[in-house]
Amino acid sequence: MRLTIVSVGHKMPDWVATATIEIKEIKPDLTLAKEAVKIAAAIPKGSRVIALDERGKDQTTQNLATQLASWRQEGFDITFLIGGADGLDPSLKTTAQAIWRLSSLTLPHAMARVLLVEQLYRAWTILQGHPYHRE
Template sequence: MKIRILTIGQKMPAWVYTAFDDYLKRIQPFVTTQLLELPMAKRGKNDSDADILKYCQIEGEAILSQIKQGEILIALEVGGRELSTEKLAQTMQQWTLEGSDIVLAIGGPDGLSDAVRKAAAWHWSLSKLTLPHPMVRIILIEQLYRAMSINHNHPYHRA
């Protein structure tokens, strides 16, 4: 199993990269994981709903163009299913047994396009809270690492 995180948005603050890279290094012994940042469509100050829809479509095309044959796409969005850390660990264990390569898609500030939503095998919500975009990637990688630590009896996760 391999995990790729596709996220819209580049040039995050240094603290985002520091936190993300820390967990990225920790997870590598358990599962090959990679982050791919895709450019956000340029937005204006007075964008219409049609403009916002267009931006989501452009970003969605960028995400879908990165999906490789055989990868399972999971869309991260507020309306998705919520998982406990233990359920995520079980899900990841199943992915490993199946040999599934996973792509986790994080949309831009206006979310994911309908095309990405339709292409996704399922939708996952990290929280009912609205999270700042830079925090999503950090929370995501930390939870993936925590789930893998459960699956490998690593002491990081303490219930």
Template structure:
């Protein structure tokens, strides 16, 4: 990951820790070639999906980040996060590789979340995701970070 991504993610991870324990788990991408067929791409998604599923803890609820998922306002995200915390269940948010998420991940996910209908580079998604999670927590704790 580029240095700006690591810096941004580390900054928001530090900020969010007083509110909720949060971590990023990076799984290796399947190796890709220059002239991959659609079958190759499907295989990569399946390999990555298996990797995500094997990394899940038994009590984690899986949420898939994908372009066709539901979009939320920041305020709705904050109230959803509050529901997650009250339920006492751990949440795992899955960001797919460059070719998206496997069907196994899409089927296992409790719901699908879209940060935007725009196509976003995966490094930027990491920063946007942790920032929005932090913003949601600040709303829930009446912290002045969110001023809307």
């Protein structure tokens, strides 16, 4: 299973690039529709898409681990979309398999990337029985 994050943003701090999950950065555009074209082109073929949006469905770390296990068993690649300052174009949310939110708080895009990567790591440790995650 391959995990990809497609995120709108520019001039991210150096620490954002240290993640081991592939992050494809899309430069912001004047309209959400133009960004959507760039984002859609960056989504790997056949990948399941999870759009991250402040109005999306809350997830727990345990639910994420369960979902990752299911995707891995089914052989799906997953792409997470993080929008720019104005979010994601509605067309991307409509075509996504799910819309999740990372937090009820407003997060800067660089922090959203790091939070997502940390939660993916935590979910993997749950699946491996590693003691990193504690209930």
